[in-house]
Amino acid sequence: MSSDTTTLTGSTGREVGVNKVPIWRRRKAAANYIALLPYVFFALFPFYIMGITSIKTDEEINNLGQSPFWATGIATEHYVYLANNTSFFNHWFVNTLIVTVAVTIISVSIGTLAAYALARLRFRGVEVFGVAVFITYLIPQTLLFIPLIDVINTIDEVVPIRDTYWSLILTYPTFLIPFVTWLLMGYFKTIPVEVEECAYLDGCSRLGALIRVVLPMAIPGIMCAILFSITLSWNELLYSLVFIQNETAKTISVGVITELIRGDIYYWGSLMAACFIGALPIIMIYGFFMDYFTSGLTAGAIK
Amino acid sequence: MAEIQLRDLWKYYDDVAAVRGINLDIEHNEFIALVGPSGCGKTTTLRMIAGLEDITAGDISVGDRIVNEVAPKDRDIAMVFQNYALYPHMSVFQNMSFGLKLRKTAKEEIERRVNLAAEILNIEELLERRPKQLSGGQRQRVAMGRAIVRDPQVFLFDEPLSNLDAKLRVQMRTEIKKIHQRVKTTVVYVTHDQVEAMTLADRIVVMNEGVIEQVGSPEEMYDAPETLFVAAFIGSPSMNFIPCRVEANNGGLSVRLSDDLTFPVPGDRNDRYGSCVGKEMLFGIRPEHITDKRPHTDPTHHDFTSDVIVLEPMGIDTMVFINIGETEITTRSRPRAVSQVGETMDFTIDMAHMHLIDPETEKVL
Amino acid sequence: MVSVPNVDRAAVAPPPGPFRSRMKKRLGPDIDGYGFLLPATIVMVSLVVYPFCLAVWFSVSDAFVGEPASYVGLENFIYILTEDDIFIETIWNTLLFAFWSVLFKVVLGLSCALLLQRILKLRRFFRGSVLLPFVAPTALSTLGWWLILDPTYSHINWILANVWPFSYFGWGPYNFLGNPTLAMASVIFVNIWRGIPFFIITILAGLMAIPDHLYDAAEIDGASTWRKFYSITLPLLRPVLAIIILFSTIFTLGEFNIIYVLTRGGPMNSTHLFSTYSFTYGILNHEIALGAAVALFLFPILVVIVVFLLRMVRRDTSHEL
Ligand SMILES: Nc1ncnc2c1ncn2[C@@H]1O[C@H](COP(=O)(O)OP(=O)(O)OP(=O)(O)O)[C@@H](O)[C@H]1O
Ligand SMILES: [Mg+2]
Numbered sequence: 001m002s003s004d005t006t007t008l009t010g011s012t013g014r015e016v017g018v019n020k021v022p023i024w025r026r027r028k029a030a031a032n033y034i035a036l037l038p039y040v041f042f043a044l045f046p047f048y049i050m051g052i053t054s055i056k057t058d059e060e061i062n063n064l065g066q067s068p069f070w071a072t073g074i075a076t077e078h079y080v081y082l083a084n085n086t087s088f089f090n091h092w093f094v095n096t097l098i099v100t101v102a103v104t105i106i107s108v109s110i111g112t113l114a115a116y117a118l119a120r121l122r123f124r125g126v127e128v129f130g131v132a133v134f135i136t137y138l139i140p141q142t143l144l145f146i147p148l149i150d151v152i153n154t155i156d157e158v159v160p161i162r163d164t165y166w167s168l169i170l171t172y173p174t175f176l177i178p179f180v181t182w183l184l185m186g187y188f189k190t191i192p193v194e195v196e197e198c199a200y201l202d203g204c205s206r207l208g209a210l211i212r213v214v215l216p217m218a219i220p221g222i223m224c225a226i227l228f229s230i231t232l233s234w235n236e237l238l239y240s241l242v243f244i245q246n247e248t249a250k251t252i253s254v255g256v257i258t259e260l261i262r263g264d265i266y267y268w269g270s271l272m273a274a275c276f277i278g279a280l281p282i283i284m285i286y287g288f289f290m291d292y293f294t295s296g297l298t299a300g301a302i303k
Numbered sequence: 304m305a306e307i308q309l310r311d312l313w314k315y316y317d318d319v320a321a322v323r324g325i326n327l328d329i330e331h332n333e334f335i336a337l338v339g340p341s342g343c344g345k346t347t348t349l350r351m352i353a354g355l356e357d358i359t360a361g362d363i364s365v366g367d368r369i370v371n372e373v374a375p376k377d378r379d380i381a382m383v384f385q386n387y388a389l390y391p392h393m394s395v396f397q398n399m400s401f402g403l404k405l406r407k408t409a410k411e412e413i414e415r416r417v418n419l420a421a422e423i424l425n426i427e428e429l430l431e432r433r434p435k436q437l438s439g440g441q442r443q444r445v446a447m448g449r450a451i452v453r454d455p456q457v458f459l460f461d462e463p464l465s466n467l468d469a470k471l472r473v474q475m476r477t478e479i480k481k482i483h484q485r486v487k488t489t490v491v492y493v494t495h496d497q498v499e500a501m502t503l504a505d506r507i508v509v510m511n512e513g514v515i516e517q518v519g520s521p522e523e524m525y526d527a528p529e530t531l532f533v534a535a536f537i538g539s540p541s542m543n544f545i546p547c548r549v550e551a552n553n554g555g556l557s558v559r560l561s562d563d564l565t566f567p568v569p570g571d572r573n574d575r576y577g578s579c580v581g582k583e584m585l586f587g588i589r590p591e592h593i594t595d596k597r598p599h600t601d602p603t604h605h606d607f608t609s610d611v612i613v614l615e616p617m618g619i620d621t622m623v624f625i626n627i628g629e630t631e632i633t634t635r636s637r638p639r640a641v642s643q644v645g646e647t648m649d650f651t652i653d654m655a656h657m658h659l660i661d662p663e664t665e666k667v668l
Numbered sequence: 669m670v671s672v673p674n675v676d677r678a679a680v681a682p683p684p685g686p687f688r689s690r691m692k693k694r695l696g697p698d699i700d701g702y703g704f705l706l707p708a709t710i711v712m713v714s715l716v717v718y719p720f721c722l723a724v725w726f727s728v729s730d731a732f733v734g735e736p737a738s739y740v741g742l743e744n745f746i747y748i749l750t751e752d753d754i755f756i757e758t759i760w761n762t763l764l765f766a767f768w769s770v771l772f773k774v775v776l777g778l779s780c781a782l783l784l785q786r787i788l789k790l791r792r793f794f795r796g797s798v799l800l801p802f803v804a805p806t807a808l809s810t811l812g813w814w815l816i817l818d819p820t821y822s823h824i825n826w827i828l829a830n831v832w833p834f835s836y837f838g839w840g841p842y843n844f845l846g847n848p849t850l851a852m853a854s855v856i857f858v859n860i861w862r863g864i865p866f867f868i869i870t871i872l873a874g875l876m877a878i879p880d881h882l883y884d885a886a887e888i889d890g891a892s893t894w895r896k897f898y899s900i901t902l903p904l905l906r907p908v909l910a911i912i913i914l915f916s917t918i919f920t921l922g923e924f925n926i927i928y929v930l931t932r933g934g935p936m937n938s939t940h941l942f943s944t945y946s947f948t949y950g951i952l953n954h955e956i957a958l959g960a961a962v963a964l965f966l967f968p969i970l971v972v973i974v975v976f977l978l979r980m981v982r983r984d985t986s987h988e989l
Contacts, residue, residue, distance in 0.1 A: 032786045039780045040797045042861065046812030047800065049823065053815065061821070067830070068823050114708035121701035124694070129705055131978065136716050138915075138974055140922030142943035143966060146950040146959050147722035151715065174715045177708050194388035197355050200375040201382050202402035202453070206700055216392040235805040237925045238943075242951055253807040257929060268815055275808040286803045290796050293803065294869050357697045 047279070054078050054273035061268050078273035088274055091248040092255035096234060096278075099165045099251060103172040104229035110173065111180025111225065116210055118181065119188035120196070130185070137178035144174070145242050152243060167243040168251070172233050179232070180225045187221030188214065224292040227285065231293075234282050252278040305366050305456035305489045306331045307352060312361035314347050314513075321347040323513035324361070334483055334490045336504035338497060340536070344513045345493040349459050352491060354378050366456060376405075381450035382459040385466060387442045389434035395445050396430040402453045413452075420451040423482060440471045447479075451486055460492040464499065476502060497539060501525070509533050526656075531665040534587050534658060540622065543593075543632035544660070547586035549579040558586050558659070561628035566654055569603045575668055576659055587658035587667070590622065590633040595640035596649035603655040611648050614641060623648065726960035733954035744961040755962065758940045764852065765941060766920045769859045773916060774909070776860065777867025782897075784868065785875050795868075802865035810929040813858045817844040817930070848938035851931050855939050858926050863919075867912060874908035875901070907980065914977050921966060942966050 053061060053068075057075040060066065082088040117123075118130050148171055156162040161170060191214060199209040215222065240251045247259060256274045260267065286293060307329040314322040322344040329335050337345045350356040352363060354375035362369050370378055381402075390398050396417060403413045421427045424444040434442060443463065450458055463479075464472045476499055483490060483503075494500050500507050501521040509516045509524065509532070517524065517533045528534035534542050547558040549568075556568040556576055568576060596606055612631065615622035621638045624631055625648075634650060642648040659668045691699055727744055731737035748755040780798060787794060801809060816823045825841035828834045844850045878901065886896050924943035927933060933940035933948060940948070942962055950959020 029787070032783050033790075036780070036783045036787065036794055036798075039776075039783070039864075040794060043798045043801050043865075046809050046816060046861075047804070049816055050809075050812040064820070064826075068821065068826055110707045110711065113704040117698075117701040117704035121696075121698035121704070123696035123698050123701040126696075126701065129709075132712070133708075134978065135974055136712050138918050138970065138977075139716060139720070140918065140943070140966060140970075142922045142924060142946060143723060143963050144716065144719045146946065146956055146963065147719035147726060148715070150722060151719055171715060173711055177711055181708065192386060192388060194384040194386055195390060197353075197375075198382065198384065198388045198390075198449075199401075200355065201353060201378075201380055202449075203376045203405035205374075205376060208405075213390055217390075219392075231803050235807070237805075237807045237928070238947075241928075242947075253805055256811065257807055266818075268821065271811060272815065275811045278808045279804045282803055282805060283800065286800070287796065290792065290799070294795070294799070294872075357692060 047276075047283075050272045050276045050279075053268055054270075054276050056269060058267075058269055075269075078269035079277070081270045082273055082277070086259065086270075086274075087248055087250070087255065088252070088277070092250050092252045093278075095165045095249060096251040096253075099168045099172065100230055100233040102169045103176060103233045104226055106169070107173045107176035107180050107229050108222065108225050111177045112184055112215070112222070114177070115181045115184035116188055116214065119185045120193070120214075133178050133181050136174075137182055141175065141238050145238055148239070149242060163244055163246045164249050165244075165251070168236070168240055171239050171243070172236060176229050176232060179228060183225050183228070184218065184221050187218045191217050220292060220295065223289065224295060227289055227292050230285065231282055306333075307457060307489060307491070308362075308364045309348070309352075310362040310364075312348070312351065312363065313359045314344070314351060314356065315359045320513055322351070325510075325513075325515055327508060327515060327518065329489060329491065332487045332489055334492065334503060334505045336500035336507045337491060337493045337510060338495070338500045338507060338536070339510035339516075341495075343510045345510055346461055348510070349382070349461055349491060349493050352457070353380050353382050353459055378457075379453075379455050380457045380459060381453050381455040382461065383446045383450055383463045385462045387434075387446040387466075389442060389445055389449075391434050393433075394430065395426065395432050395434070395437070395448075398434070398445060399430075399449045399452050402449070406453075416452045416454070417448075420448045423451065423485060424448045424478075439467055440475065443467060443475060447482070451482070454486075454488075456489065458488050458490045460490065460494075462494055463492075465495060472496075472499075479503060497537060507537075509536055511536075527667075528658070529667055531585065531587075531660050531662075531667065534660065534667060538589055540590050540633050542587050542589050542658070543630070545586045545588075545627050545630045545632060546662075547584055549576060549582060549584055549659070551580045556580065558584075558657075560586060564607060564627060566605050566652060566657075568657070568659075569655055572659075579659065579661075579668065583662065585660040585662050587660055588632075588652065589656060590635040591620075592653040592656040593632070593634035594651050594653075595623075595636035596651050599651060601653075601655070603653055605652050605654060606649060607652065608647050608649050611642050611644050611646055614644055625650075723960045723964060726957050727964050729957055731956040731960070733956060737957070740957075744957050748958060748961055754937045754940065755945065757937060758942060758945045758962070759965070761852070761939060762921060762941045765856055765859070765923070765939075766917055768856045769863060769920050770913060770916050772856075772860045773863045773867050774913060777864045778871055778905075778909075780864065781868045781871035781875060782901075784872060798868055799865040801862050802869075806862060806925040807929055809862070810858055810926050813854075813861070814845075814930055817854055819843040819846060845931055846935055848935055851935055851939050855927055855930055858930065859920065859923060862926065863916060866916060870908060870912045871905065874905050877908075878904045911977065911980055914973050914980075918970060918973055921969060 049068075052071050055074045055076070055078075056071045057073075057077065060072060060075075061068075114129075114133065118126060118133065152162055152167050152170070155170070159166075161167045195217065196209050196214055199213040200206075204212060235253065236251070237253045237257075240254045241258070244250050244254065247255075250258070252274070256271065256278060260271050260274055307327075309325050309327040312322055312325040313320070325348065327335075337348065339345055347356060351358050352365070354370065354373060358371060362371055364370060365378060365380070390401065393401065399417045399420060400413045403416065408416075417430070418427070421430060424447060426441065426444050426448060429437060429441060429445070434445070437445065443466075446463070464475050467475060480503055492500075492503060501524075504521060506518060506520055507524050508518050511532050516536075517529045519527075524533060524537045528537060531544075535544070545560050547560050550557050550559055550565070555570060556573055557565050558568060559565045609625040609627070611623055612626060613624040615624070616638060619638075620635050621641050623634045623636050623641060625634060626632075636648075636650075660666065661668060695702075726737070728739060728741060729737040730740045730743075784791070784795060784798070815821055819825075819841065822841065822844065824844070828837075828840040828842075842850060844854045882900050882904075883896060886900055891899065921941075922943055923941055924947070927939055927941055927944045928947070931939045933944045937945075942965055946959045946963040948959075949955045949962055953959075
């Protein structure tokens with residue numbers, strides 16, 4: 001991220017340093033913006049459609065002669081319907097929130113410990129562990145959801161977790177821990193070893209140095225790990241689809257696609273309202289912390 | 304009391320022996336400088352004393368206890384790193400008080416000590432700043448302050464000044480000396496810079512390839528090196544070494560440096576060098592002991608003439624490069640007494656400062 | 669060992685006894701590292717490694733929901749390869765899907781990253797917008813596409829019918845998700861939409877890492893924009909591109925959400941990928957054994973890609989040192 005900003009200011013400085021921007025340069029710059037517009041339009045299009053459809057009345061939605069791109073008024077009936085007639089807010093939203101928070105805490109703590117050991121400590125087999133983390137990071141859920149049902153059923157005989165969000169709290173860390181570990185390994189490696197060693201000499205134990213010195217220095221990395229855990233848990237579909245049938249135990253994604261789509265008549269208004277509201281928390285978090293997101297994705301892929 | 308003892312200390316990194324059987328006694332409140340070429344094991348030794356590196360064999364004791372298995376946090380040692388290693392997320396005050404806080408020192412006591420250290424180091428106005436907002440020299444001071452406030456048994460420095468520019472380095476060097484006079488503790492100071500070692504240390508330890516070559520006061524190291532390595536390593540520009548043959552003539556000894564250049568050995572060394580007669584040896588002499596020709600009465604001074612090959616003016620002196628036999632050597636003269644390149648020049652050599660080295664054992668006789 | 673006077677050996681604090689030092693000699697200086705890895709290892713072994721082995725076991729058994737399983741050898745694999753036409757089609761679908769998706773994601777991602785790198789104002793807005801598909805919940809945003817592609821309500825069909833110049837041709841209305849070819853094109857399209865941001869971000873980071881002075885030098889040499897792209901940007905970006913293409917290929921091959929929401933593998937099984945087909949077998953038809961066997965076909969491809977990736981990542985890090 002820091003290299004990002006330095007290059008940024010570097011090139012900005014160079015461009016701005018020219019007092020009078022020549023006209024051809026300005027034209028070229030304008031061309032860049034115009035060329036970007038289709039991408040922006042493409043990226044935002046479905047969100048716009050969701051938003052605009054969710055505030056139309058059913059009548060308006062079903063009036064096929066009228067342009068579907070604009071609403072003549074703002075109708076809140078679909079949101080009211082979601083609140084009164086479905087489990088959207090009462091259960092799905094709450095469940096998703098609980099799962100997300102729990103899974104994020106679990107995954108980031110466990111992943112932090114593992115990343116620290118893999119990035120910093122010297123012991124036999126450390127490379128093997130590193131490679132193992134990398135491989136588990138790449139194992140798709142497709143390969144695991146069938147046997148995981150079995151695992152959950154086995155655990156269910158001791159602790160009742162089947163058909164509750166506990167099954168998700170248990171299984172989501174399987175894809176988050178490797179991700180967090182991989183991400184934070186890169187961050188920890190950038191922290192000078194000497195600072196940590198100084199902490200030891202100042203009187204810290206290993207865990208003390210990690211908590212008081214290394215973690216505060218890795219805050220951007222930790223933030224990024226937290227944000228990604230939140231996003232990935234919030235967005236997960238396959239496991240919650242497979243592990244949960246009980247309507248009140250569902251998460252947003254599953255609830256919406258299994259409970260709000262009924263028969264052949266689609267209730268587009270409420271469906272789009274649910275999609276919009278369901279995506280909104282993530283989009284808002286993303287708006288606030290965009291820089292952490294981008295740096296994390298980069299680190300996760302390249303480091 | 305914080306004397307340090309290293310006994311048969313070994314360190315292996317996998318198959319690489321970084322330190323190979325070191326023995327060293329460091330006295331209470333002594334300032335020891337550890338010098339040697341890159342990769343000779345200085346840092347490794349320091350880190351073993353600090354406990355940051357496990358020792359492969361041998362013992363380290365600090366004060367009266369063996370600390371081989373003691374964790375760094377329990378050794379009561381402070382270390383100043385080359386890159387300062389300040390905690391970037393803490394203010395200067397927090398940086399300096401961190402160690403005390405962990406040791407549950409009372410709040411007033413922490414304040415008192417930090418303020419005292421800040422005063423010694425002249426960084427009182429910086430206490431609220433973050434490390435990022437400090438210059439290199441200021442960071443250096445904070446790093447030392449952090450060590451001072453803890454009042455540790457032992458201070459370790461690993462090339463603390465090498466990231467500073469030349470001028471600041473000289474200034475901080477003086478500062479460190481003053482501080483050590485004020486805050487007496489045992490210090491082990493690793494450096495690349497001989498001048499630092501010579502000016503700061505009570506004793507210098509020269510290491511080479513994981514072993515100690517020689518330990519002694521700066522004067523001893525300079526005047527009486529025990530090995531070829533130390534003779535070559537200490538001093539800048541370094542000592543000249545010329546292949547020579549020791550010859551006996553009418554009761555005295557002399558060294559033949561080339562076909563037409565022979566100098567008598569000072570009479571008091573006849574016994575020392577007696578066994579070398581007829582052997583090929585290395586003759587060592589420092590540049591400052593071959594000067595432009597000066598009037599002299601001393602029997603150990605001798606004159607000779609040679610062609611000037613290269614001149615390197617240094618300001619106060621000029622380095623004159625000449626050939627003796629096949630060997631190019633450096634001499635040191637007053638600028639105004641120097642001839643032009645290509646011309647001949649008269650020199651005086653002071654044989655009282657000669658060294659004779661056995662090329663096989665590389666020991667100075 | 670030299671005996672040391674002055675040093676009271678009895679006063680040595682011995683808590684980490686000889687056992688600890690012996691372990692240290694054998695396992696390295698920081699043996700507490702194993703402790704730090706323990707929680708992660710427990711989770712990964714019990715919820716990844718063990719289920720994976722279970723999947724392998726299922727694939728060579730006749731497991732069916734609610735019945736005890738017994739070993740049947742390679743029967744399941746032989747069955748799906750020789751008698752199950754849908755599975756053969758699924759293989760082709762998956763390859764087709766991954767190929768076109770990744771190809772378009774690279775091209776569009778690269779071009780968008782190059783544009784984003786050049787703009788100076790409104791950077792955050794532009795970046796934020798084009799990256800949004802990546803963070804929004806896939807299932808929900810795909811439902812938005814579902815509406816857009818719906819035969820009756822389709823916004824695309826509406827444009828084709830009502831907006832000049834499209835209306836002039838009289839195209840459509842299309843049943844995007846009802847026709848096998850269009851359905852495949854649609855799921856690829858949505859997958860591209862969702863996957864471009866990943867390419868944009870990583871390529872942008874790669875572009876940032878290219879030192880400015882190379883471009884300055886090229887400019888002094890009189891290189892054109894195209895020439896600079898071809899001779900500097902592309903070669904220096906190649907390692908990054910290779911890595912993200914492999915990453916993206918893995919994720920694309922395992923795609924589930926988009927297919928499940930848009931087509932559920934239909935129409936006529938024309939858009940099944942390994943994931944949805946395995947879901948159909950394992951969850952909908954309760955044939956766990958066949959479901960596991962289908963999913964396991966991903967594994968060999970995965971191994972090849974992981975080997976490539978590991979090599980590259982390793983080389984990359986050795987570069988850093
Ligand atoms: N962590 C390590 N792993 C493997 N070998 C190491 C490690 N640290 C040091 N070494 C090796 O041990 C030897 C001594 O290293 P050390 O850092 O002590 O040298 P030094 O005298 O401090 O050198 P410099 O003056 O360059 O700092 C070197 O050969 C080095 O390559
Ligand atoms: Mg060193």
